[in-house]
Amino acid sequence: MMTGRDACEVSIDSENEMISVRKVIRNVATEMGFGVTDVTRIVTAASELTRNIFLYASSGTMIWRTCEVNGNTGIELIFEDHGPGIADIEEAMQAGFTTGGGLGLGLPGTKRLMDDMEIKSQKGEGTVITIRKYLRRC
Ligand SMILES: Nc1ncnc2c1ncn2[C@@H]1O[C@H](COP(=O)(O)OP(=O)(O)OP(=O)(O)O)[C@@H](O)[C@H]1O
């Protein structure tokens, strides 16, 4: 695990890492000032993307960092793997689409829980999914 002041990389290569990912994200998001509901949303989204890495790519990494977009502070999580890639991203984002016998709700659910979601994938090369959530100021 590589740690910095406001960035960290967690390798995802066994089911045990799901616990590390959840713990790291919960701590970071809480420390950044997210409320319990948002922390749960972020942890849930991270769990779905971590689970997809286990299922479809076997291994990968998650990097979290703080980000600043248009004056809004947020948390950015990047999930990267070198698995089979996603042939059709639009199709994969549709609720109910699955190649793994699941519910096909992980990716659309993640998009709903977060403020931003970007998927880059090349068949045969792997997948990079970036998600962000911003702190709201009252
Ligand atoms: N990291 C990945 N690498 C390759 N394919 C992926 C990856 N993540 C998702 N996919 C593809 O996108 C599909 C949809 O993913 P999604 O998480 O929405 O549903 P699921 O994993 O099939 O089921 P659920 O998450 O509801 O249990 C997957 O079935 C798989 O084909």
Ligand SMILES: [Mg+2]
């Ligand atoms: Mg899934």
